Amino acid sequence: MSPMTQRSPFTVALIGNPNTGKSTLFMALAGVRQRVGNYPGVTVEKKLGRVRLGDRDCQLVDLPGTYSLAPRSPDEMVAVDVLLGRRDDLAAVDAVLSIVDASNLERNFYLLSQALELGLPTVVALNMVDIARTKGLKIDIQRLREQLGVPVIEVQANRRLGVDELKTALTEIANRRSADKQASAAPVISPFPAEFQREVARLQNALDQAHAGDSSVRAPAVTNSYHAPWPRYLVERLLLDTSGYLQTALLANGQVAPLDSELQAARKRLAAEGIMVPAVEAQARYAWVETVLRGVVQRPATRVVTLSDRVDRVLTNKLWGMLIFVVAMLLVFSSVFVAAEPLMRAIDTVIGTIGEAVADRLNEGPVRSLLVDGVIGGVGSVLVFLPQILILFFFLAVLEDCGYMARAAYLMDKLMVHVGLSGKSFIPMLSSFACAIPGVMATRVIENRRDRLTTILVTPLMSCSARLPVYTVLIGAFIPARRIAGGLLQLQGLTLFAMYAIGVITAAVVALVLKRTLLRGPTPPFVMELPSYKWPSPSIVLFRMADRGWSFVYRAGTLILAVSVIVWAASYYPHQSAEVDYRLAPRLAAIEEQQATLGTNSPQQAELAAEQADMEHAIAAAYQRDSYLGRLGQAIEPAVRPLGWDWRIGCAAIASFPAREVVMGALGVIYNLGSGVDVGEEADRDRLAGRMQAAVWDDTGEKVYNIPVALSIMVFFALCAQCASTLVVIRRETNSWRWPAFTFAYMTGLAYVGAFLTYQIGMRLPPF
């Protein structure tokens, strides 16, 4: 089936509960030889690594941290599919490496008991024995080995202790496996009562027979003879899964009803014997865990209060915890703004310099314009986000890895529950005030699929840093600097605040609506583990930062570049204008001739140079007006007129769809200032504001801009999805074009309605 089945490498799957040091162990085993991607069709991270076992190059698969292998959604199904060798994109798993947290063996062994039912050779890595010791726990590892019957190896993943022993244990399995494929299969260790196991065997038979007779039963994609046609574990899960998810996921439509009646009958028979489904699973597994751990763990008579407990008492305190959280967030986000700013400027400068250097070496024409404005400008618009992404993910990775993120989610849960989300959605939303791209990427911590999607869809409504220039220029030009409410508030500041508030309020409303309509469904209870605090691991922090940055530049960058080139082409071609040919070009030629005839030190030269620049800007503006984009802007004028806009504003808004930060440059071209308008510079800002204040309607000659028009533009920019990068990242994170399309449609729709209402209501209010 897949090319890998021919000579697939020995593959080890790493499983474990969240917060057991799984990523650290993966890092210790695979080092930097790892690749992170996505499983197609789901939002689960696919992490593969290479590890040397003896003289073999082996593959290590890091499965997402989970408490259980009981899939209830496509995302949770991934781990089971990988372990059972049911994925075409991955070689069948040959061995399982199960990492467990020594201070909480009981719960960790629940997952282990599921893993042992897969019939795969298993090695247990007993991690954090040192932390267990500080909690006063004593663990008899030798006894555990005897009672469990599989290799148990003590490791300290963060100090790379025990890693060699782990490799030795895995190498032994690999050697046995290459010697005899069948002999290496481990016995299935099932904790379930005999009656239950009989029902599983019976169902397995029925399914295999149905499969033999009817090809429509989607038999699991078996890539080797290692597993029976219907893996026993899957059949057992079908019997245990009362939610009905697995039936629809595993069977063809015609098969669901007959199997369902069989499942119901089996459950009824079991209930008659006093075995309740699904309660039997927890009972049986925890009973097994108790047997296996008998005499293994010695607890202290009184619980030891650890440093982590004392820290937690402060950090989760309703008053102090909240204060510390607010201060921490302020520090994180101000450093994202402050530290990213010079880097972004530097990137801008470097890109600008390269653009100029290229421009100097090429003749005026489409190639130069494509390279400078399309390609180099496009690359710049990707790279400029990088500092913010890297800095934000540095902090988020530190907070996550030390265990604080769960506390932050706990503190914010009270607030987020009002919009139908949980505390875990808070950080991604907050991050989006800097930039929606890292915000969307930060939603990976939300396990609940509906919550994650809702968060991803509303996150771009937060006013990101790229909207700020639009607000500053328009507020500076059109909102009077007046004090209101007895001098307490300043109108300009209030307007700026209102723009941010519009985004937040709209996001809250949209989230509520989404959770009640499109993403409706049973809300799973909000339960979250609060891991013990620990020092963040530098390698994990750096790796996560690099991974996020790379995945943005590489995966999103290519598409953004394509979009930039398309928009460049639309605003460049056909590069013909009657006005240029008959009016502007001759005048430019006349000015240049005059410059040539007058001596270089003539006092008129300065004036002429200014005239020449003006004329060049006018030519650029004329070309843009007659470009495809300009024509489109004029064609849609009837549509933007109800917003109070003329075609020029419409054109600038359309040009800003790939990236809203280009709007100032676009307006610069439209108002004959050239595209190099830098709103960071006060002089440029004033010049642009001046041109806008003077702008008049082509037909009536009345002023285009007034307060309602300025507000309508700002509201439009606050709500509109004008960022190709964000949409591409949403595509990446949701693995589907449906969600970015939806985001684009609903945000643009809201932006139009919002701008319309702002203008229409504004014009009906008494003049300010």
Place this chain on the structure above:
Amino acid sequence: MHDLIPLNLLSPGQYANVDAITGLPEQVHRLEELGLRSGTTVEMVQSGRSCIIRLAGHKLCLRADELLQVLVRRGALA
């Protein structure tokens, strides 16, 4: 002599024994996977609608839910 009460009514520092969890079977199952099941001892750490409880080896944050009730018997020994 000890009455059954919802987990959320415990005050910080109080210990209790989980007697029963009522709700949809799948959701009860999820809590059990996390180690919260009848027979375990819990300690309330931070009370409230979203509360923090301590189980044998770890802490959980849990939000009260009308559809999923954790009933406990107060006064169990640590």
